[in-house]
Amino acid sequence: MGKKGRTTLGIVGILLGILWLFPFYLILTNSFKTPKGIFASVLSFPHPSTGDNYVNSFKALNFIGSLTNSLIITVCAVLLIILASSMAAYALQRNHSKLSGGLLMLFISAMLIPFQSVMIPLTANFGAVHFLNMWGLVIMYVGFDCSLSVFLYQGTLSSIPIAMDESAEIEGASRWQIFTKVIFPMLSPITVTVAILNIIAIWNDYLLPSLVLPQAQYTIPLQMFNFFGEYTKQWHLALAGITLSIIPVILFYLFAQKWIIKGVTDGAVK
Amino acid sequence: MKNRSLSFWLFLTPTLVALALVVFIPVLEGLFYSFTNWDGLTFTKMVGFQNYITLFQDKAFLNAFWFTVGFVIVTVIMLNVIGLGLALLVTQKFKGNNFLRTIFFMPNMIGGLILGFIWQFIFTQGFQALGNALHMDWLQNWLTNETTGFWGLVIVTVWQMSGYIMIIYIAYLQNIPNEIIEAAKIDGASAWQRFTKITFPMIAPAFTVCMFLTLSNGFKIYDQNLSLTNGGPYNSTQMLAMDIVNTAYNSGNFALSEAKAIVFFVIVAAISLIQVAYNRKREEDL
Numbered sequence: 001m002g003k004k005g006r007t008t009l010g011i012v013g014i015l016l017g018i019l020w021l022f023p024f025y026l027i028l029t030n031s032f033k034t035p036k037g038i039f040a041s042v043l044s045f046p047h048p049s050t051g052d053n054y055v056n057s058f059k060a061l062n063f064i065g066s067l068t069n070s071l072i073i074t075v076c077a078v079l080l081i082i083l084a085s086s087m088a089a090y091a092l093q094r095n096h097s098k099l100s101g102g103l104l105m106l107f108i109s110a111m112l113i114p115f116q117s118v119m120i121p122l123t124a125n126f127g128a129v130h131f132l133n134m135w136g137l138v139i140m141y142v143g144f145d146c147s148l149s150v151f152l153y154q155g156t157l158s159s160i161p162i163a164m165d166e167s168a169e170i171e172g173a174s175r176w177q178i179f180t181k182v183i184f185p186m187l188s189p190i191t192v193t194v195a196i197l198n199i200i201a202i203w204n205d206y207l208l209p210s211l212v213l214p215q216a217q218y219t220i221p222l223q224m225f226n227f228f229g230e231y232t233k234q235w236h237l238a239l240a241g242i243t244l245s246i247i248p249v250i251l252f253y254l255f256a257q258k259w260i261i262k263g264v265t266d267g268a269v270k
Numbered sequence: 271m272k273n274r275s276l277s278f279w280l281f282l283t284p285t286l287v288a289l290a291l292v293v294f295i296p297v298l299e300g301l302f303y304s305f306t307n308w309d310g311l312t313f314t315k316m317v318g319f320q321n322y323i324t325l326f327q328d329k330a331f332l333n334a335f336w337f338t339v340g341f342v343i344v345t346v347i348m349l350n351v352i353g354l355g356l357a358l359l360v361t362q363k364f365k366g367n368n369f370l371r372t373i374f375f376m377p378n379m380i381g382g383l384i385l386g387f388i389w390q391f392i393f394t395q396g397f398q399a400l401g402n403a404l405h406m407d408w409l410q411n412w413l414t415n416e417t418t419g420f421w422g423l424v425i426v427t428v429w430q431m432s433g434y435i436m437i438i439y440i441a442y443l444q445n446i447p448n449e450i451i452e453a454a455k456i457d458g459a460s461a462w463q464r465f466t467k468i469t470f471p472m473i474a475p476a477f478t479v480c481m482f483l484t485l486s487n488g489f490k491i492y493d494q495n496l497s498l499t500n501g502g503p504y505n506s507t508q509m510l511a512m513d514i515v516n517t518a519y520n521s522g523n524f525a526l527s528e529a530k531a532i533v534f535f536v537i538v539a540a541i542s543l544i545q546v547a548y549n550r551k552r553e554e555d556l
Contacts, residue, residue, distance in 0.1 A: 007364075013366060020377070023429070026391065043400070091278050091281035107289070112543075116511055116514040118296035119296075120300065121303065122292060124311075146289065204381025221381055225497070239391060245384055249381075
C-alpha cells in the first residue's frame with residue numbers, strides 16, 4: 001500500500017474513532033454541568049463546571065457499598081467457577097469412555113438453555129431454602145457459567161500429554177496432588193481466559209441479581225437502575241452516576257487489555 | 271480415570287451439583303409448570319396445552335416475536351459487515367491502528383444496562399440538540415415511537431458489539447499466511463480479487479462463530495431493552511426476553527411465562543443448531 005493509501009486509512013480510522021468515542025464525550029462533559037447548563041447546550045464544553053453532581057451521586061449510589069458487593073460476588077464466583085470447571089474438565093478429558101462424552105454433551109446442551117427458561121423455578125427453589133442472597137447468587141453463577149469454562153479447559157487439557165500424569169503417579173502423587181501440583185499450573189493461560197470472560201459477564205449482570213439480591217447487597221448495575229429510576233430527567237446526576245459506575249470497568253480494561261482481548265477471542269473461537 | 275473410580279466422580283461433583291441445581295432441575299420444573307395453572311407458589315390443576323394455545327394468540331408475545339426477528343436480522347447483517355470492516359481497517363499497517371482497536375472494543379466492557387442509560391441520554395438530549403443545530407427533523411423525538419425505538423436498540427447493539435465481532439475476525443485474518451497474499455499480488459490480482467478469492471474463503475470459519483454469536487445474542491437481549499426503552503411506548507419495542515419476564519413479574523402469569531420461555535428455548539436452540547450445522551457444511555464445500 002502506498003503512502004497516500006495509508007494516509008487515507010488513517011483519516012478514516014480517526015473519524016471512526018471519534019464517532020465511537022463521541023458518546024463517552026457527551027456523558028463526561030455533561031456530567032460536569034448544572035441542569036441549566038445541560039438545558040442550554042448539550043454539545044458544548046461545561047461552562048461553568050461543577051463537581052457537585054459527583055458528590056451527590058456518589059452518596060445516592062452508595063458507591064463504596066455497591067462496589068464492595070460487586071467485588072465480593074464477582075471474585076467469589078469466578079474463583080469457584082475456575083476450581084469447579086477445571087476439575088470437571090480434567091476428569092472428563094482423562095476418561096476416554098462414552099460416559100465422559102455424554103457428560104460433555106450435557107454441559108454443552110446447558111449452554112443452549114436461555115436464562116428465562118429457568119428463572120422462575122430457580123428463584124423459587126433458592127427462596128424456599130432462604131438462599132436469595134449473594135451466596136445463593138454465587139452458586140447460581142457457578143451453575144450458569146461452568147459449562148463454557150469446562151469446554152474451554154477441556155480443549156487445552158487435550159494438549160497436555162498423559163505422560164505428565166503417569167510420571168507423577170509413579171512418584172506416588174495422589175490424583176488430587178497430580179491435579180493441583182502438575183496439571184493446574186499448566187492451565188494458567190486458559191485460566192486467565194476463563195477468569196476474564198466470567199469477570200466481564202458477572203460484573204455487568206443485571207437481571208439475575210435483580211431477582212436474587214436483597215437491597216443491602218445491591219451491586220453496581222442494580223444500584224444504578226434504582227438510582228436512574230429516582231433521578232429520571234435529572235440528567236446532571238444520572239450522568240455523574242453513569243460515569244462513576246463505568247470508571248472501574250474502564251480502568252480494568254486499560255490495565256488488562258492484552259489479556260482481555262486474548263480471553264474474548266479464545267472464548268469465541270474455541 | 272475410570273468411570274468407577276471415586277476420584278472421577280469427586281472431581282465432577284461441584285460442577286454437576288451446581289448445574290443440576292441451577293439449570294437442569296429448574297428447566298424440568300419449568301417445563302412441567304408450563305402445563306399447569308401455576309401462580310409462582312402453587313398450582314391446582316393440569317391444563318394440558320392451554321398455555322401454549324394462549325401464547326400463540328397473545329398479541330404482546332407475537333408482537334415481541336416479530337420485533338425481535340426484525341431486530342436480529344438487521345443487527346446480524348450490520349454487526350458482521352461493520353465488524354469485518356473494522357477488522358480489515360485495523361489490520362492494515364498505519365499509525366494508531368492498535369489504539370483504534372482499543373477504542374472499538376471498549377463499549378463491549380460496559381454492561382447492557384448502563385449502555386442503555388448512556389444512549390437514552392444521547393438519543394433524547396444529544397440527538398435533539400444536533401437536530402436543532404443542523405435543522406434536521408429526523409433527529410428529534412427519538413425513542414417516542416416504535417421506529418426510533420427499534421433503530422435506537424440497533425445503534426446501541428452495533429456500538430456495543432462491533433468491536434467484539436471485529437476481534438474475532440482479526441484472529442482469523444491474522445491466520446492467513448502472508449505469502450499467499452503476496453503471491454496473488456505478483457500474479458496481478460487486484461485488491462478486490464484478493465479479498466473475494468483469498469481472504470473471504472479463508473475466514474469462513476469466522477462467519478460460523480460470528481453468526482452464531484450475533485444470532486443468539488440478538489434473541490436474548492434484555493438489559494439494553496430495559497434501560498433504553500423499557501419496551502415503550504405502549505410495549506411496541508418489547509423484545510421476547512422482556513415479554514417473558516414481564517408476563518411473570520408484572521402480570522403474575524407464571525405458567526404462561528414458563529410456556530413462553532419454553533418456546534423461546536426451542537427457537538434459540540433450533541436456530542443455533544441449524545446455523546452451526548449449515549455453516550460447517552458450507553465450510554467443507556469450499
